[in-house]
Amino acid sequence: MKELKIGCGKPTGATVGEKTEKVKLPDQAQGRKEMDMSVVRVGQKAPDFEAPAYQDGKFGQVKLSDYLGKWVILCFYPGDFTFV
Amino acid sequence: MAAVASKYKDIKELGAEILSVSVDSHFVHKMWQDNELSKMVKGGVPFPMLSDGPGNIGKVYGVYDENAGVEMRGRFIIDPDGVVQAIEIMTPPVGRNVVEMVRQLQAFQHVRNTNGAEATPSGWRPGKGTLNPGPDLVGKVWEVWNVENAFD
Structure with missing residues (x-):
């Protein structure tokens, strides 16, 4: 984890590295907006991202692609201090 | 997260890293660690706890609930090539089975070690x-x- 100097500003949000493809919808969907087809699927590359993180008493910046060569378990959860 | 943290040593020995993600800021992660997690598991959560405030990562991974402004309980096993091998997504009230998570990791590693x-x-x-x-x-x-x- 790259250590980050933290000031008093609002923490920046995560950035997702790879651009998601804009996919034109077929004819019957004309008139609707273009959609981001960015659904993650098994057997396909995990989209890269970089985000602020906390670990071992330090604030830092974590990038998924820094873990290439290792297995990664990515766990989302509803929120700190929730019950389950 | 405390349950995942309690199996961290086993997961680390399997050559895997855990990254947890929620919409909370890294400041709140620190408070949760200090005030609660460290009391549930010795040393607290040892892996990086990521902050995804605007839900940017969650949206791309299909776990962000726009109405609630939170991320669902999603779990992705990613192999050393960066390919997603397994996905589990649950609504908040039901917790994960960490034993099953480790079993899946071992199974995917076995398949990879035999080149399929x-x-x-x-x-x-x-x-x-x-x-x-x-x-x-x-x-x-x-x-x-x-x-x-x-x-x-």
Whole structure:
């Protein structure tokens, strides 16, 4: 984890590295907006991202692609201090 | 997260890293660690806890609930090439099965170590028999594998 100097500003949000493809919808969907087809699927590359993180008493910046060569378990959860 | 943290040593020994993500800021992660997690598991959560305030990562991974402004309980096993091998997504009230998570990791590692020559049947765990997919196995799984093998 790259250590980050933290000031008093609002923490920046995560950035997702790879651009998601804009996919034109077929004819019957004309008139609707273009959609981001960015659904993650098994057997396909995990989209890269970089985000602020906390670990071992330090604030830092974590990038998924820094873990290439290792297995990664990515766990989302509803929120700190929730019950389950 | 405390349950995941309690199995961190085993997961680390399997050559894997855990990254947790929620919409909370890293400041809140620190408070949660100091005030609660460190009381549930010795040393607290040892892996990086990521902050995804605007839900940017969650949206791309299909776990962000726009109405609630939170991320669902999603779990992705990503291999060393960066390919997603397994996904589990649940609504908030039901917690994960960390033992099953580790079992899946071991199974995907086994398949990778054999270059895909072996497949792990239902309920497989290390030490149990695998299958060798190929022309000789077609229609013959019943000869080499029993349904009871799926259950401990």
